[in-house]
Amino acid sequence: MLTALISLGIFGTILLFMYACTTAYRVIAPRGVDRAVERVQNWSLPSETEQLEIMRQDSLSEIPWLNDLLRRAKKLQVLRTLHRQADCRTPLGVFVLAAVGLALSGFVLALSMQQTIVLAFLFAGLLGAIPYTYLLWRKNQRIAMFERQFPEALELISRSLRAGHAFLSGLKLVGEEATDPIGKEFRRLFDEVSMGVSLPQAFNNMTNRVDSVDLRFFMTSVLVQRETGGNLAEILDSLSALIRQRFELQLRVKALSAEGRISAVILLGLPIVVGALLFKMNPDYMGLLFADPTGRILATVGSLMMVVGAMMMKRMVIIKV
Template identity: 40%
Template sequence: MDPVVLRVLALIVIFASVFLVSERVIATLRQRQRGSRAINKRLKMIEGGLDREIVTSRLRKSAPGSFSDMSGIIGTIGRSIERAVVASGVPFPPHQIMLGMAIASTTVAGLILLSAGIAGFAIGLGVIQLSIALGLCFGGAIPMMILSHLASKRRKRMQEQFPVALDIFVRGLRSGHPIASALDLLTKEMEDPLGTEFGLVVDEVSYGADMRDALQNMADRWGIDDIQMFVVSLSVQNETGGNLAEILANLSAVIRDRHTMYMKVRALSSEGRMTALILTALPIMTFSGLFLINPSFYIDVAQDPIFPIGFIGLIVLYIIGFISIRRLIDLKV
């Protein structure tokens, strides 16, 4: 047989073999992924042999509270960071994240000052301002952008899951389950993040906490209006009585209608939100990226006597623009 034909046949056989093996590997991975999605993180930890008390303590490690009693700008910023850390699902408590950001910012600023001094630049007020700003960008702003992105994805997933969870809860009540048993049903049927959050509620109730307090803690951790309405409905029904299943069924319908309206508003405001995202993130990313490419350019400019005043004015204008844009796109539905 012609050697060319043999070579072509060999290549076809190799290609077919690699293709079939790849398809099999991908199918196996997808099947495992589907199986892993069938249970939530809390059930995985319990299935692994951990005690429920240890599981609860590990999952509650990122629970907020350090800034809950503080007022003013520091308290507001601290609570927003805590909420972003909790919603993002990172396995570290908020105070460790904030401490790490502070250490990273200080380290970056110190390295910039040290490098500028070694390179022979004069360490003046402008260079100090520049190093502090870059330290905050690399150690604070960019990690916060990543955390905010992760938090928004999980919060969106939480909002999508909640009406489904209400339907399961209502069916459990109508089939004769008490409230605690219906909540426990959600911990076994719902995926993350909602399944784990209701699992924390069930564990807190099992260890002696009041159910309304445990549910309120979950609502405070996430700051979602739908969960808050659910907690209020349970509290009102517990005090005044009534058909809880019917109340929650109506609440589920209201939440779905509200979500439909919310998606329409998001579609209409998508251009403004994308503009806000670009105008907010682009200056920080450009500033940081250009410094990494050519640090001497910024340090040379920082030697100018007018730089400290202009730089402060630039930061003030950026903050004013950030607040203005946030108010323009903060649409309540």
């Protein structure tokens, strides 16, 4: 049984490595004459019965069956939304296959080390969550950068309105002058409105791509102003000032909670560091923790308690403003 699981893990790892090499070659390979010839060969005028597709269809995977699965599975909608908010060019199928391969490799590795089934599942879950953690980190970094640029973008739109330009001209100005990610998102917003999409729908699409509370305030302010009237330039100036004040308050909260966050890091890292040092100094003494059945149970319970403690400490030190 153990030999079959190890063989299955090695086979899955080889398949994942081959798929990663193929994807990397397609990304790195130059798109020159060969790609142009391929497009010319595949070009054909649509017939009268064919309907042109003007909606952009994002490819979630280069594997057809996996692409269909990711599109149809409702439970993977959260993962698709996270991938879109992270603005990652790598197809989502790569992350799904990487998560499966890492989880399977971790499970087989834990069983080969004669660990308990609970610890094997825990180790598989930790390794399998690495791609999801990367997407979540990339999304948070992108949203943080967007929110730092947002007050300046609001002021730029406000100055454009005071100069006599239309609101859409202000959106276009931000898309042309601002850097990514805010410049890219405002260019998408302006392009969608220019192609005939209603402004509320274009704003909804933008908020789906950028999960920001400040952006939702901006959307609500603009839509309410279009219905009731008012000075939009003053509204944007007030919103920009409010966002800047909120940033200042967040920095104060971060400074006050620094001691608690450092304490959490020390408490979580201390058992791991001490265990590694003891294992290096006396492998036989620490080896009982993984060789003996009672030791494996204690290691499993301790790992679970550390995870629960990390979650509780994170909720204690993080304050939403």
